[in-house]
Amino acid sequence: MIELKLQKSLRSGDQEMLLDLDISIKKGEFVTFYGESGSGKTSTLRLISGLVEGDSGTIFVDNDCWWDMNAKINLKPAKRKIGYVFQDYALFPNMTAYENLEFALPKYQDKAIIDELIAIMDLKDILNLKPDMLSGGQKQRVALARALVSKPKILLLDEPLSALDNIMRLKLQDYLIKIHHKYHLTTILVSHDVGEIIKLSQKVFEFQKGKIIRSGNPKEIFTHGKTSAKFQFTGEVIEIFHEKVIGIISVLIGQDIVKVVCDLSELEEFKVGDKVMVGSKAFNPIIQKI
């Protein structure tokens, strides 16, 4: 259980903002921080990891105090058992993939973990390559493996997949699910991709100007109250057509594009880039063996 009760004043652009949090994350949970840029998501990861300190408050993890402003307790980042993965990979460019993993191994720790991660993350064929020889997806797999070498209990992922194309993204999401379960991690992801959030996380915290404005089950949060529709997906509007008496909206769902007919009166509600829920009754779709 991670319990964060803290305040920190932040600068976002030319604006002063107070990050004011009171959240708890259960052990083994996969949660997502969602919200506009500059709302405090990355700062919260940095506070948890110990890279920055709050102005007041406490951080408790499994009832151990990691940080307490008044009691002057501040556990060093290296002691916090955290794996941190960034959007830009942050691999050492002068080292091979294998050397990057080896470098992260704490002194006297068994090397077996490296071999295990190489197998899980399918890194065998790229071990001797340096980062500039690797694709974005490969680099991020190495970065993920490297974050896990020290056997962390908490994995912090700051938009790790947002620089990747859609197919690579979906693959990496499966790796994230795999390692989350395999290593019994508590994982905190920062993401803007609603489909990704629903696929990966059990809980979402929505940030706005330094505060949590909503939290809960991602599907319920993003579909704004449930409907009885059983054939339900979330995606992004990529094209809108006005066809005489109807509207046709193309929606990207995962790697697939679906089209939905809507009434003219609904057309103005939507614009390209909107996150949407597409729903139909379970009675409508046909099913065929392929």
Added chain:
Amino acid sequence: MNQVEGQISGIQSSDHMSLVFLDLGNGIEFQSILLDTQESAHYLQKGNRVNILFKETELVLSKEKEINISLENQILASITEIKKGEILTRIRLKTVIGDLVALISTTSSNNMSLKVKEPILAMVKFNEVILSPL
């Protein structure tokens, strides 16, 4: 999408399915079949208010008012606007439960020679009706 508010007036369930009876006010009753039961969807309680959703394309229109037909949900309407496209025609309807929109083929619209102010029976099958708890 057409959207009207109503109240759950009855629920008949089997293992995985429910037939939900809905009171839309003014003596209008609708039915919706769902792959849900009171265990899987807690909002399914008699007396709860819900939004009732159905697509414009699922509305069937008839000039005859008394027909023996397997369309569970029926409501009398009067046409307030007809907008013709090459293939589809959009018809606005006024009913006691509010305004509805129907999209039918222009061929059907022509064959039925539909006109504004004309009374009409609008129908929608029970498996096309989606519920959304309020």
